């Protein structure tokens with residue numbers, strides 16, 4: 087058997103096993119064997135919390151995401167959710183993009199797509215839309231165009247705890263790059279490991295299904311992103327995950343390997359900066375963000391305060407759907423030019439013990 091055939095067989099085996107896990111083994115979030123595919127309640131703008139509350143109970147009960155994948159500036163956006171499952175994030179986004187926006191979910195598991203499709207009309211009615219703005223497609227993340235997804239078509243691609251499940255991550259990121267418009271953003275949540283995981287973890291079907299075995303070594307994300315043409319990954323948040331399971335066998339297998347759950351944004355931008363720094367000023371007009379726009383762990387724009395950024399970063403912002411949220415002024419000389427740089431998500435991970443909403447957490451959660 088050629089190495090290509092072997093790879094294809096291995097990919098088919100993983101797809102079949104993951105479909106079985108999400109289509110047959112798991113019926114609801116509580117059936118998960120570990121704590122990985124869960125999202126702690128966290129600081130969220132009120133409008134996002136309200137959109138999430140409107141999602142149908144059956145959809146919400148089958149949520150297996152590990153983070154929040156709802157960036158700002160959504161009105162009228164065309165969004166694609168890869169590995170959309172029962173559709174929780176799609177429906178919250180359906181509300182937030184408004185009637186002129188469009189949200190498509192893609193998933194390879196028929197049972198998941200069926201649940202998501204069942205509630206299309208319900209959500210359109212709840213949101214007061216004349217026509218639904220959501221649809222769900224059966225297909226593979228590695229081959230979205232085969233499933234009818236258009237190239238250069240999306241302002242935003244999201245994915246919640248799915249890239250780890252895909253055997254060929256380079257193919258997945260390459261296809262995501264293709265389907266995004268120029269200036270489009272890939273905003274996603276996933277698991278990362280502190281090293282390359284050994285084969286006894288990699289090949290374990292339950293640990294793979296639970297989003298552990300396929301976790302990328304965090305440094306590999308930057309390498310793959312660069313290879314397929316994306317900007318340097320911008321780390322938005324990161325949280326320690328110590329794997330909890332009722333099964334002592336699973337806990338033993340995972341041993342001392344360390345994991346974080348992290349949200350990143352990557353931009354597709356074909357224009358290059360001219361190398362000259364630019365003063366960028368956030369206007370403070372985005373819903374829920376009147377004082378500050380946090381781009382990533384290194385770069386945050388305070389309302390009306392110029393921030394001197396590299397020419398490349400200014401070009402990315404101007405290319406993106408955030409372009410009109412900023413003013414751009416030449417910066418003839420600036421001492422410290424902010425630019426995107428790789429950040430180790432393990433260095434900045436919030437501890438699992440950090441207070442979260444409903445447990446004495448930040449007052450904005452109230």
Ligand SMILES: C[S@@+](CC[C@H](N)C(=O)[O-])C[C@H]1O[C@@H](n2cnc3c(N)ncnc32)[C@H](O)[C@@H]1O
Nearest residue numbers: 149150151169170171193194195226227246251
């Ligand atoms: C951990 S669940 C997350 C589901 C959803 N994002 C959520 O937050 O509830 C992973 C989902 O990704 C889908 N999936 C995994 N690998 C896939 C692939 N290669 N192509 C398409 N869907 C995939 C599974 O069928 C499953 O529904």
